[in-house]
Ligand SMILES: Cc1cc2nc3c(=O)[nH]c(=O)nc-3n(C[C@H](O)[C@H](O)[C@H](O)COP(=O)(O)OP(=O)(O)OC[C@H]3O[C@@H](n4cnc5c(N)ncnc54)[C@H](O)[C@@H]3O)c2cc1C
């Protein structure tokens with residue numbers, strides 16, 4: 001079923017801190033919450049003004065359910081990097097944000113033994129919902145689209161620069177069965193090193209289990225993950241965080257170079273044909 005993106009004003013319910021410079025804002029927006037799928041995104045903008053002029057894209061962190069189990073709102077996890085996230089960091093309950101979505105393709109329907117999710121920094125935000133979906137804790141979207149992501153087990157490899165940027169994992173730690181492996185570049189928590197150090201043994205273990213990798217984070221991290229997956233012949237899907245102006249295919253500000261047949265390449269709009277692409281489809285050297 002095709003769902004059209006809606007534009008609405010969403011009311012802020014609460015703002016909480018995830019870790020240094022990272023926050024979670026809860027928004028009331030029932031219609032979007034009932035349709036959005038893990039890996040899809042929406043655009044947020046301050047209503048009634050032109051500063052900032054353009055909306056900014058954010059991934060679904062999770063849906064919020066009422067006491068009857070109906071989706072009535074969404075959570076947005078964000079890292080303060082600029083103008084809009086600077087505004088969001090100061091939101092109070094009752095204020096509103098202009099929102100349009102759901103947008104983009106979301107993670108694909110897959111079936112595998114082991115789903116390995118690899119996140120860098122704030123790139124872990126889409127994996128709260130994917131982890132809940134794959135471990136059957138929660139359903140997303142309309143009935144016809146439910147439980148698109150299926151696996152016997154799920155892991156999350158999560159890398160940050162240093163411990164103080166490591167998000168409060170309580171939103172993930174109640175997901176029964178999710179294997180979480182942390183690494184820091186400076187060794188202040190978890191494995192001292194990069195996400196690829198932890199991914200490699202998972203891709204090369206002797207088990208006969210099938211594996212699929214989802215990844216989101218800094219572009220060079222995703223490139224390294226995609227290249228490692230290619231080396232070990234493992235399907236890999238990357239969720240790109242390309243800057244976007246409109247979010248629905250009209251402005252071409254979000255194009256990414258993708259490989260075409262016979263060595264050619266061409267641009268694809270990340271907001272429309274993405275933000276999730278096959279890792280082998282991206283022309284990484286041109287990114
Ligand atoms: C599909 C998708 C999903 C996303 N999901 C999330 C999410 O869940 N959470 C999240 O936090 N982010 C997410 N992002 C990224 C987010 O949209 C961007 O970080 C967004 O630009 C933040 O808006 P901003 O106005 O705060 O930053 P902007 O003002 O747009 O700044 C963006 C970048 O430019 C730099 N910059 C800004 N001003 C200057 C300056 N004067 N000089 C030099 N550099 C400057 C900033 O440091 C920053 O790196 C997502 C992106 C996409 C495409």
Ligand code: FES
Pocket residue numbers: 243244245246247248249250251252253254255269270271272
């Ligand atoms: S953001 Fe406008 S075309 Fe993609």
